[in-house]
Amino acid sequence: xxxxTVVYPARLIRTxxxxxxxATAVAVRDGRIVAVGTVEECLSxxxxxxxxxxxxxxxxxxxxxxxxxxxxxxxxxxxYVGWFDRPMPDGSTAxxxxxxxxxxxxxxxxxxxxxxxxxxxxxxxxxxxxxxGSPRLDRFVLDRVSLTRPILVMHASLHLATGxxxxxxxxxxxxxxxxxxxxxxxxxxxxxELREPPAMSLAREEFRHVVAMMSDPGVxxxxxxxxxxxxxxxxSDLAANYLGRPEVAATVAAVTADPxxxxxxxxxxxxxxxxxxxxxxxxxxxxxxxNEKLSFxxxxxxxxxxxxxxxxxxxxxGYYTGEDHGEFLYPPEQLTDLLRPFxxxxxxxxxxxxxDMAAEVFLDSVETLLRESPWADHRHTVQHAQLIKxxxxxRAKALGMSVNFFVNxxxxxxxxHHDLTVGPERARRMNPCGSAARLGIPFSIHxxxxxxxxxxxxxxxxxxxxxxxSGRVLGADEQITPAEALHAVTLxxxxxxxxxxxxxxxxxxxxxxxxxxxxxxxxxDPLAIRDIGLWGTVLGGTPHRSTRRRGxxxxxx
Amino acid sequence: MIPVxxxxxxxxAGKTTxxxxxxxxxxxxxxxxxxxxxGGINIDASLIASSNATTIALTNGCACCxxxxxxxxxxxxxxxxxxPFDEIIVEASGVADPRRLAEWANLxxxxxRSVIVLADVVTIxxxxxxxxxxxxxxxxxxxxxxxxxxxxxxVTSESVAAxxxxxxxxxxxxSLTTASADEPWTLFKDxxxxxxxxxSGDVETLSEPHSSVHVAYTFRFSRPVSxxxxxxxxxxxIAGLVRAKGFAPVGGAPSPLLLQVVGSTMNLTPLExxxxxxxxxxxxxxxxxxxxxxxxxxHAVSPLGLVRV
Numbered sequence: 001x002x003x004x005t006v007v008y009p010a011r012l013i014r015t016x017x018x019x020x021x022x023a024t025a026v027a028v029r030d031g032r033i034v035a036v037g038t039v040e041e042c043l044s045x046x047x048x049x050x051x052x053x054x055x056x057x058x059x060x061x062x063x064x065x066x067x068x069x070x071x072x073x074x075x076x077x078x079x080y081v082g083w084f085d086r087p088m089p090d091g092s093t094a095x096x097x098x099x100x101x102x103x104x105x106x107x108x109x110x111x112x113x114x115x116x117x118x119x120x121x122x123x124x125x126x127x128x129x130x131x132x133g134s135p136r137l138d139r140f141v142l143d144r145v146s147l148t149r150p151i152l153v154m155h156a157s158l159h160l161a162t163g164x165x166x167x168x169x170x171x172x173x174x175x176x177x178x179x180x181x182x183x184x185x186x187x188x189x190x191x192x193e194l195r196e197p198p199a200m201s202l203a204r205e206e207f208r209h210v211v212a213m214m215s216d217p218g219v220x221x222x223x224x225x226x227x228x229x230x231x232x233x234x235x236s237d238l239a240a241n242y243l244g245r246p247e248v249a250a251t252v253a254a255v256t257a258d259p260x261x262x263x264x265x266x267x268x269x270x271x272x273x274x275x276x277x278x279x280x281x282x283x284x285x286x287x288x289x290x291n292e293k294l295s296f297x298x299x300x301x302x303x304x305x306x307x308x309x310x311x312x313x314x315x316x317x318g319y320y321t322g323e324d325h326g327e328f329l330y331p332p333e334q335l336t337d338l339l340r341p342f343x344x345x346x347x348x349x350x351x352x353x354x355x356d357m358a359a360e361v362f363l364d365s366v367e368t369l370l371r372e373s374p375w376a377d378h379r380h381t382v383q384h385a386q387l388i389k390x391x392x393x394x395r396a397k398a399l400g401m402s403v404n405f406f407v408n409x410x411x412x413x414x415x416x417h418h419d420l421t422v423g424p425e426r427a428r429r430m431n432p433c434g435s436a437a438r439l440g441i442p443f444s445i446h447x448x449x450x451x452x453x454x455x456x457x458x459x460x461x462x463x464x465x466x467x468x469x470s471g472r473v474l475g476a477d478e479q480i481t482p483a484e485a486l487h488a489v490t491l492x493x494x495x496x497x498x499x500x501x502x503x504x505x506x507x508x509x510x511x512x513x514x515x516x517x518x519x520x521x522x523x524x525d526p527l528a529i530r531d532i533g534l535w536g537t538v539l540g541g542t543p544h545r546s547t548r549r550r551g552x553x554x555x556x557x
Numbered sequence: 558m559i560p561v562x563x564x565x566x567x568x569x570a571g572k573t574t575x576x577x578x579x580x581x582x583x584x585x586x587x588x589x590x591x592x593x594x595x596g597g598i599n600i601d602a603s604l605i606a607s608s609n610a611t612t613i614a615l616t617n618g619c620a621c622c623x624x625x626x627x628x629x630x631x632x633x634x635x636x637x638x639x640x641p642f643d644e645i646i647v648e649a650s651g652v653a654d655p656r657r658l659a660e661w662a663n664l665x666x667x668x669x670r671s672v673i674v675l676a677d678v679v680t681i682x683x684x685x686x687x688x689x690x691x692x693x694x695x696x697x698x699x700x701x702x703x704x705x706x707x708x709x710x711x712v713t714s715e716s717v718a719a720x721x722x723x724x725x726x727x728x729x730x731x732s733l734t735t736a737s738a739d740e741p742w743t744l745f746k747d748x749x750x751x752x753x754x755x756x757s758g759d760v761e762t763l764s765e766p767h768s769s770v771h772v773a774y775t776f777r778f779s780r781p782v783s784x785x786x787x788x789x790x791x792x793x794x795i796a797g798l799v800r801a802k803g804f805a806p807v808g809g810a811p812s813p814l815l816l817q818v819v820g821s822t823m824n825l826t827p828l829e830x831x832x833x834x835x836x837x838x839x840x841x842x843x844x845x846x847x848x849x850x851x852x853x854x855x856h857a858v859s860p861l862g863l864v865r866v
Contacts, residue, residue: 196660198629198664331568
C-alpha cells in the first residue's frame, strides 16, 4: 500500500527543536514527522496532500503529563461533587458544589434519575478543606435527599466518605458499632462520616464499586478523552499496581491498541516490598505488552502523604496549623534496597515526595545508588517536590536528577497552603520552578490528574503566574517564562519519561503528536494562557477533535 | 468472630522473629498471618503444604499471606476462609500505625483482640527522637495495648528501666512486658476496650492521644522493699493516678522485679535483664494533670523509701 504524506500549514508552529524553532508547515507520513519548515520545504519531499484544517491555528508539540493517573477517568463512573467546576471527557462541565444546599439539589436530581429504590447513590470529589466555615458534612444533610436510598459521598482525598442514615442502616452501623473510625456526635451516635479505608469498607458494596472502578477499561478510555480535550498526547499512569499482574497489562494493551484510543499511555508500575525476587523481570514481562500507545518506561514509588491531608513528611517547624500526621509509606532504610534492582538494571525511578523530608530520603537513596553503580543518564525524578528546599535543589542538580513540580496546587490549594498547612513563607516557595530554571535542573510541571484535572494550559498558567483563587501571587521570583513552561509540559516531561526521542518536540522522525491551539502561548498575555482555545490533538498523524472549546479546566467560559 | 491481633514496631524490633515462633508453634490453633513480605518468614519446608507468590499454606492448617494494596480484600478473604481460622495476626510494616490497621478488625466476622507493639531496647530511645522517624515510632507506641520490650538481654537493667520510663510516658495506658520466645502466646490476650481515638484525613479536632492530659514523675527506691510493703502502698486507689511502672528492689528476688500499677491493681513480675542491679531501681508515675497531687503522693510513699528524682 502506497503511503501518503499530509502537509499541515499553520499560522505558527512552535517546534521546540533547534534550528527550526518556528515553522509554518509540518509534513506527516505513517504517523511520523517527515518535514518541518515552510509549505514549500515540506512539499519538496515529494507528492503530498495539503490539509488546511489547521491553517489558522498554532501547533505546538502534543502536551506530555509526566504525573497523572488514569483515575481521572472515574468521573465517567461516579458523579462529581467537588468544589471547582470540572470538565468531563464528553465535553460537559460538572458544576462545582460550594454549599450544602447545592449538594442536596444535585443529589436530589441524581436520585430521580435512578429507578430502583434500592440502588445506592454514589458520588465523589467532595473536599471539606473548602468548607472551613461550615459544620462538617453529616448524614442529616444527606437525609434531606433520601431517607430510604443509601447515599455515599466520597471525599476527594479518598480517605473519607460520608453516608446518609439509610446507608448506615443498610450496614447496621449504629451507636454500638465498635469502630473508632466513625464520625460520632456528642452522644456517640454515628454522624455518617466513615474515616479511612477500614471504616469506608463497612459500606461494602459501594466501596468495592469504587475500588473495582479504578481498573475498569472504561475509566482508561475516558481518561484518554480527558487528555485529548486538554491537548495532551502522552499521559502517564503513575504508581499503578501492575507488577506481577500481566493480565492487567494485557487488558490495557487491548484498550490502547484501539484506533480510537487517543493518547499514549506511559504506565509507571509501583515496586512494592512484596514484588518478589525479580522485580525487574516482572517489569520486563509488562514491557512485552507494550505497543505504540502503551509503554512502561519508568517505575514510581510513593514515599509520603499529601500536604492538604497533613500526611506529607515536613521538617521542623512542621505544619502551620493543624496536627502533623506525616507518614512514610516505606521505612527510609528500606527505600534504597527497594530501588537498587531497578537502578542497576537501568530503569528510571520516580519518587513521590510532597514533603521536604521525603525528598531528603529520596536524595539520600539516589546518592547511595550512584556511589554503588554510577549511571550518568539515570533521570531519577523527584515527583511533586512541592516543599523541596534550596539546598535540596542544589543536591538534585549535583546528582543529575530531574524534578516534576505539582504547580496546580498553587491555584487549587494555594490559599489553603498559605493560611492553613504550611504558612506564608513556605507557600511562597512551594513548587520552586524559578529556582530550578536558574539552576538548570531538568524539570516538568504536572496535574496529578485525577487529583486536579488534567489540562497543561492551566498547568503552564499556574507556573507562569503563581496566582491563587483569592488573587495572591505566591513567590513572584519562582515564576517562570511561558517558554520555560511550554518546554516543561512537552520536552521536559518527555525526558523524565525517557520518551524524548519519540515525543515532546516537532522534529523529523518523531511521532506526529500535536496540540492544536487557537493562539500562541508565548505571545498572549501570560494571564490569558489558560483561556487559549484548543481544537484538539493530532496523535501519530491522526486528528482527534476535542469535545470542548478550551483546553484548560479553569478557562473563562 | 475471629480475633485479630496487630503486631507493630519499627524495623528490627523483632516482629518477624515473633511471627516465626508463632507459626512454628501455633498450639493447635489455625492461624492466618498477614505479613508485608515473605523476606524474613522462615518456615520449615516439611511444614509447607503449598505456596504461591502471595500465600503459603502450612500442613498444620495455618496460612501466611502477603498484604496487597487491597487490604479490605485481604481481611475479607481471611475472615471468610473455610474451615475458619481461629486467630488472625497481622504484621504491620515498620512505618505503619498499627492502631489504624486494627480498625480493619471491625469488618463483619472479625473482632479486635489487641495491638502489640515491639520496641527494641537497644535503639528505641534514639528512634523516638529521630528527626525522620520519631513521630512515627511514638505514634506506634502510643497506640499499643501492650508494649513488648525486646533484646533486653543485650543491655543493663538501668537501660531497660530508662526505656520503660520512656515508654510509660509515650504510652501511659499500655501494659508493658518483655519478649519471651518460649511463650509467645501469653501475649495474645483480649484488650478490653481500644482506647485511642482514631485520627483520619483532615480531621484535626482530635488531639494526639494523652499528650496534654498526663503528667509523669520519676521516683527512686532508696532501699530494698518487700512485696507486702509495695502492696500496702499501691494496692489501693490513689487519686488521679493512671499508672505506675518501673523496677522494685524486692528483697529475696535475684533481680529487680517489674512493678506495674493500674488503678488499684498491682503486679510484680520477674524480668529478664542482662545484669542484676538493685542499686538504681526507679519507677515512673503517671497521673492526670490537675487531679494527681505529686506532693501528696510523695508523702504517702516515703515510708517505702521512694524518693522523687
